Amino acid sequence: MKDTNESRVTEDGRTIGGILMEMRNITLRFGGVVAIKDISFDIREGEIRAIIGPNGAGKSSMLNVISGFYHPQEGDVFFRGEKRPAMKPYQVANMGIARTFQNIALFEGMSVLDNIMTGRLTHMKSGMLAQAIWWGKAEREEIENRELVERVIDFLEIQAIRKTPVGRLPYGLKKRVELGRALASEPKLLLLDEPMAGMNVEEKEDMSRFILDVNDEFGTTIALIEHDMGVVMDLSDRVVVMDYGKKIGDGTPEEVRNNQDVIDAYLGVAHD
């Protein structure tokens, strides 16, 4: 866990590279509420990084800082070693950072297919005129991207609901479609805010498998927030623990599990 930029190979044979994203001394306040208090941590290329902590600890706020919804009063975000200027969410998306939300944020009026197709928007460059006459580049681009989206649909095993309006889907499938939309953009960094909240055991297992496969097959770096300690211990390479906006632990699942601060603050009261 030194601050070197060397890569290492994990026990299961995945390569974890240098630092992809680094949060340095982030402080975020809402009026009098301090949501994040002077937190620093990094995310390495190819790893699965978990952020855990009780409700209200500031985990979602941290993802919102990364994806440009919140702008911290203090501290900086570094991407591939360079300080990132204040960015709007759509600019962050164009850098190759995709995410899902704690409360699903899908386009309810559109079909599953169209929702996942929107994940390709950052890659689709044909001009408005070409689209208007549906000629040449516009049509070619649509078909190429459709092929890629179909692979995502196959991967997530949601072929049967391709044309269903998202509004009609049950909760568990919506979470899956939202993951699909994020995956379709082929992100370098994937942020998942409680991807398994509210799921039954079987759905959780499916989702865990998808997350591991994404990381393994495409080498996608993943930062996820999760409450289920079992899941976190199984999935993640390293864990950041937050409590009341402060970082109280950072390390491998083992290290975190044995950290007395973490046990006091979190593990004892978890499993809600």
Add this chain to the structure above:
Amino acid sequence: MFYREAGDFNTSYKQDNQTFPIKFDRWRYYAVLAVAFGVVPFFINDYWANAVFVPFLIYTIAAIGLNILTGYCGQLSLGTGGFMAVGAYAVYKLMTAFPDVSIVIHVILAGGITAAVGVLFGLPSLRIKGFYLAVATLAAQFFLVWLFNRVPWFYNYSASGQISAPERTVVGVAVTGANTEAWAKYMISLVFVVACAWLARNLTRGTIGRKWMAIRDMDIAAEIIGVNPLTAKLSAFAVSSFFVGISGALFFSVYLGAVEVGEAFGIQKSFLVLFMIIIGGLGSIFGSFAGAAFLVLLPVLLKNTLVGGFGWATDLAAHFELVIVGGLIISFLIMEPHGLAQLWRVAKEKLRLWPFPH
């Protein structure tokens, strides 16, 4: 039994992307086009052209335009009448300033000018939403009508303050002016409506359409997938106003011939087009046709049956029409926000499974 997709296999994404993936739908669509181009022009007379077909076609273009902004992109506008007026005055100024240029080009340019004006009045949408945006577009409506009334340059300093369309021809046939024949008015409107519907369909099924719908359904999520709300909303205003401008240009030059702005493009027009897309179906090109047809035909029907058939007084029939339209708007908003287009879709869905609903 007759309406089936059996035997229709889409073997490529290109086929699956078609506007009418079911063969039967495609045939019906070609049949409608064939009748519209090949049969109607030979039978149309002044009454049918002026009371039904020409206003139906021209309103459809406006409805498509508003549907892009409101139905697809979720930005409510009450300025449609004002933007139609921009199209009308733009085409008037162009027709009189450059009499040698084709009217078709003038109409398209009028759409372009309206698009620019639409973007200007769309700027507030970056800051305000829903009700407040509607009020801002309402302000645009009143401002534009006031402007065309007050600045004599727009109506070429004519004594009446009206604008009237000089005669212009397309391939030697008059399409504007007093000597225009019914079929010529019909044909030029038809050509424009088909072209506009085709463009709108292409835009709404592709990248830009998905951006608009993303903004409509959830603007936060739209940003997270990389949609710049600024360009997405302004492009919706531009494209929408382009169509509305073309509609206004044709409404003035082909349909009415002479226009007094407050009368032809007042706030009632904004509401009429809005009602068309609510009744026809928000977020549907077909719904724009259905809604325009419905609201153009309704008064004609009522007049013929109530006044002609039962001998009601004309103003009573007109009031009755308001009651019906009001009732329909409320019931559609409550029960079927996707309008006639959705009812049609549901009917087709049922028909596809009939007679074995399970």
